[in-house]
Amino acid sequence: xxxxxxxxxLFKKPRFIPLRYRVVLANACMLILLLGVLIxxxxxxxxHSIRQQLEQRxxxxxxxxxxxxxxxxxxxxxxxxxxxxxxxxxxxxxxYVVVHDKENRVAGFSNRPDLQGKKxxxxxxxxxxxxxxxxxxxxxxESGSQPGLDVALPVFLPDSMSRWGTIRVGLSxxxxxxxxxxxxxxxxxxxxxxxxxxxxxxxxxxxxxTRSLGELVWATMDMAKGNFTHTIGIKTGDEVEVLAANFAxxxxxxxxxxxRQEEQLKEIQRxxxxxxxxxxxxxDGLMSVDMKGTVxxxxxxxxxxxxxxxxxxxxxxxxxxxxxxxxQLVLLVQEIIHQPAPVSHRExxxxxxxxxxxxxxxxxILHGAKGxxxxxxxxLHDITELKKLEARIRQSExxxxxxxxxxxxxxxxxxxxxxxxxxxxxxxxxxDKPGFLExxxxxxxxxxERINVLVEELLELSRIPRYEYATxxxxxxxxxxxxxxxxxxxxTNVEYHQDLQDNLPLIQADSNQLIKAFNNLIRNAxxxxxxxxxxxxxxxxxxxxxxxxxxxxxxxxxxxxIFQDTGQGISPKELQQxxxxxxxxxxxxxxxxxxxxxxxxxEHGGRxxxxxxxxxxxxxxxxxxxxxKISVLTPSSPGLL
Numbered sequence: 001x002x003x004x005x006x007x008x009x010l011f012k013k014p015r016f017i018p019l020r021y022r023v024v025l026a027n028a029c030m031l032i033l034l035l036g037v038l039i040x041x042x043x044x045x046x047x048h049s050i051r052q053q054l055e056q057r058x059x060x061x062x063x064x065x066x067x068x069x070x071x072x073x074x075x076x077x078x079x080x081x082x083x084x085x086x087x088x089x090x091x092x093x094x095x096y097v098v099v100h101d102k103e104n105r106v107a108g109f110s111n112r113p114d115l116q117g118k119k120x121x122x123x124x125x126x127x128x129x130x131x132x133x134x135x136x137x138x139x140x141x142e143s144g145s146q147p148g149l150d151v152a153l154p155v156f157l158p159d160s161m162s163r164w165g166t167i168r169v170g171l172s173x174x175x176x177x178x179x180x181x182x183x184x185x186x187x188x189x190x191x192x193x194x195x196x197x198x199x200x201x202x203x204x205x206x207x208x209x210t211r212s213l214g215e216l217v218w219a220t221m222d223m224a225k226g227n228f229t230h231t232i233g234i235k236t237g238d239e240v241e242v243l244a245a246n247f248a249x250x251x252x253x254x255x256x257x258x259x260r261q262e263e264q265l266k267e268i269q270r271x272x273x274x275x276x277x278x279x280x281x282x283x284d285g286l287m288s289v290d291m292k293g294t295v296x297x298x299x300x301x302x303x304x305x306x307x308x309x310x311x312x313x314x315x316x317x318x319x320x321x322x323x324x325x326x327x328q329l330v331l332l333v334q335e336i337i338h339q340p341a342p343v344s345h346r347e348x349x350x351x352x353x354x355x356x357x358x359x360x361x362x363x364x365i366l367h368g369a370k371g372x373x374x375x376x377x378x379x380l381h382d383i384t385e386l387k388k389l390e391a392r393i394r395q396s397e398x399x400x401x402x403x404x405x406x407x408x409x410x411x412x413x414x415x416x417x418x419x420x421x422x423x424x425x426x427x428x429x430x431x432d433k434p435g436f437l438e439x440x441x442x443x444x445x446x447x448x449e450r451i452n453v454l455v456e457e458l459l460e461l462s463r464i465p466r467y468e469y470a471t472x473x474x475x476x477x478x479x480x481x482x483x484x485x486x487x488x489x490x491x492t493n494v495e496y497h498q499d500l501q502d503n504l505p506l507i508q509a510d511s512n513q514l515i516k517a518f519n520n521l522i523r524n525a526x527x528x529x530x531x532x533x534x535x536x537x538x539x540x541x542x543x544x545x546x547x548x549x550x551x552x553x554x555x556x557x558x559x560x561x562i563f564q565d566t567g568q569g570i571s572p573k574e575l576q577q578x579x580x581x582x583x584x585x586x587x588x589x590x591x592x593x594x595x596x597x598x599x600x601x602x603e604h605g606g607r608x609x610x611x612x613x614x615x616x617x618x619x620x621x622x623x624x625x626x627x628x629k630i631s632v633l634t635p636s637s638p639g640l641l
Contacts (some may be wrong), residue, residue, distance in 0.1 A: 024199055031198050035191035042187060043180055050176040051149070055136050058151030061088060061097075062134075062167045066155050069099055073107065073155060073165045073459035078116060081108035088169070095141075095148050095170035102164050104129040126151035129166050131333075139170075216247060242311045285359075285380030286364070289333055291373055293318050304382050305359065307352040329361070329378075335365055336376050347383070357384045416447030467603065468509035474539060474559055474624070475500045477511055482537075483519035485526065493532030494525075502541040504559060505626050509604055518598040520593040521563045521620050528567030528618065538562040541626075561622040570612040578610065 018465060065088060072080040085097040087229065089110030098120075099108040109115045120126075124139050128150060137150040148170050155165040279286055285302030289295055298314050306323065314322060320330045328348040350357050360383045366375040423440050429435040482489075489496050525535050543557045570578065579598045601608045605625050612618035 025200045026201045027202035028195060028199050031191070031195045033625060035187070035195070038191070039184055039187050042183060046183055047176070047178050050179065051173075054149055054171050054173070054176065055151065058136070058149060058169045059134055059153065062151050062153035062169045062566070064088075065097065065099070065167045065169070066153055069108075070155060070158075070164070071168065073099070073101060074157075076101070076107075079106050082113060083115065084108065085110040087463060093172050093175060095146060095172050096168075097170070098125075098128075098166075098168040100129050100166040100168070103553045104166070107165065124150050125168075126166050131166070138173075146158065148171060150553060165439055216244060219247065219251070240442045271525070279578055283381075285378075287378050289319055289378065290375050293330075293333060293337065295319050296320065296375055302378075302380055305352075305357070306383055307349065332361065332363075333378070334410070336365075357382060358387045359383070410440075414453050419447045420444050467513055469508045469510055470515070471506045472509040472511050474504060474509075474514075474561065477509075477514050478518060478539060478561070480538060481515050481522060484515075484519060485522050488523070488526050489535070492526050492529065494529055495532070495534045497534065497536045497540040499536070499540075504539065504541055505557070507559060507624055507626060509624070513600045513603070517597040518561075518563075520597045524593065525563060525565035525567060525618070528569075533566040533617075535566075536562075536564045538564075557626045559624045559626065561624070562619065563622075564617065564619040566617040569616050569618055570610075571614050575610065575612055 065084060069081055069084050071077075072084070081099045085099055085108040088094065088097045094110075096112070097108075097110040101107040104119055106115045106118050106120065120129075120506055124137050127137055129152075131152050132154055135150075136154045137152070138147070139150055140147050151169045151171065152165050153167045153169075155167060156162065157164050184442075222555060243314060279299035280296075282299065283301055285299065285305040287295060287298040287302045295314050295317055298308075303309070303314070306329070308322065319333055320327075323330050327350070329350065332346060332348060346361050348359050348361055350359055360381040361377040362381075365373050366377055368374050376453045420443075424443055426436070427440065478498070478500070483500070488494075522535070529535070539559065539561050541559055578594050580595065598608055601622055601624075606623050608623075609619070609621045610618065
């Protein structure tokens with residue numbers, strides 16, 4: 001444990017300084033700073049105090065000399081003044097005593113009789129004899145070893161402002177500096193002891209803290225290497241113990257989080273493997289294209305459907321460069337890129353070698369975290385064989401329908417033909433029989449007209465539509481249809497109710513054809529209620545929502561028309577055949593009314609649905625689109641299917 005700072009320094013970075021050394025160095029610097037401030041402060045105060053004392057002492061000595069030397073100055077008694085100066089200078093702390101007369105000449109200089117009567121020209125002397133008040137000046141001797149203070153006191157005559165001389169006392173500062181130096185050494189000694197003691201205490205205290213921190217450092221180093229099993233046992237009773245406890249909790253959370261991440265990574269890898277295998281094995285083609293048209297992913301089935309090589313890299317290339325600008329798939333991808341909603345389902349054709357394949361394409365948009373569109377996911381399903389099968393089924397249904405039609409026509413035409421044939425055969429034998437010709441003329445034209453009506457209805461059902469579309473009010477059409485059968489309603493005791501929505505949008509329609517379709521439905525309802533009942537019609541508008549079953553173009557909405565009766569109802573088996581030609585549950589009729597109605601509605605771009613239960617009535621629901629132009633669905637060939 002004692003070598004961990006060196007190892008950590010090598011592990012982390014070359015200039016690592018252990019915390020304990022930083023603490024000791026900081027404490028030592030703080031103690032040195034405090035010691036320096038203390039020395040400077042004490043020296044300044046001591047220097048100031050001792051100097052004030054020396055100045056006061058010098059002034060007292062000068063004042064005393066002024067009192068004793070004034071008479072001698074007045075009488076120019078230089079000998080007495082010399083004696084006073086020598087006596088005063090006997091104090092070892094007094095360097096000199098000088099007495100200047102009125103003319104600033106030396107009247108007495110301690111231990112320097114040779115200067116008597118001379119004028120001193122040095123800067124200190126000049127300042128002293130020029131002062132009119134007590135003056136203290138610091139000076140250094142010529143050797144520089146005797147610094148001192150020059151205290152000058154001017155001498156004035158009693159009761160006069162006339163200056164009569166100057167008394168100067170030179171005091172030595174050597175004792176003061178010696179005392180200050182002793183004080184500095186004492187403070188330094190105490191400071192060094194305090195510094196050593198504080199450093200030792202700081203080192204011990206820092207070692208106590210850093211030992212625990214060192215254990216935490218080792219734990220972090222183990223965690224950096226991936227070892228989260230390090231156990232921390234710090235019992236210091238302070239913040240370090242709290243830090244260690246929190247570190248242990250954090251370590252456990254990291255371990256738990258790491259385990260969860262490993263489990264999630266395994267799950268992600270499993271899902272990735274599953275997705276890759278699913279993409280490889282699925283029969284449908286799957287590919288993703290980013291919003292720039294670049295292929296991101298593509299599975300083998302999609303490569304096969306598009307006739308692409310299973311080896312060459314497709315990912316990362318533009319789909320237009322791969323399939324060509326004129327490809328229906330490329331055009332569809334560009335359409336999805338430039339419109340907000342993806343195409344739900346669309347049939348496209350792809351030419352593969354000399355064969356044209358029909359592909360059912362579905363798409364969805366992959367969004368990012370911020371809702372931005374990232375990729376287009378395309379699902380390609382080959383429905384070529386399904387289309388061929390549908391064509392064969394339609395052919396079979398067409399042949400079956402033609403068979404049904406032929407059977408119905410034979411049945412419907414046989415009865416009037418039988419009657420006509422009978423009368424024609426009896427004509428040679430009974431032509432002279434009274435009443436026979438009258439009966440012949442009544443029956444044969446009637447049966448012939450019956451065949452003619454049947455042929456007209458068949459032509460109406462099978463011919464290519466030639467409708468005249470115009471802006472039409474659907475409420476008015478229904479009123480006209482009801483007016484045409486009003487007598488039949490009253491005769492059969494059928495109660496009629498209608499619920500028409502006001503301000504319906506106008507539609508483009510052939511009024512005559514729609515009235516014909518409405519009349520067929522109303523007459524069927526009346527015939528289904530021979531003992532009376534209730535017929536209800538409703539018309540309302542609703543917003544159009546594409547459910548994938550509506551065979552119409554883009555519209556804003558649709559008009560719903562409902563015919564509901566309380567008649568005998570239709571069984572589920574019969575309900576599947578009501579729109580087939582010649583199917584009828586009535587004793588009379590050709591069975592072509594509902595097929596014609598179905599044809600009229602679908603040619604107007606709408607649809608007709610029926611709901612019925614035996615004994616509970618029937619409900620026909622017609623949906624007509626709202627659009628400026630109706631797309632007329634023209635049959636591929638004249639006929640019923």
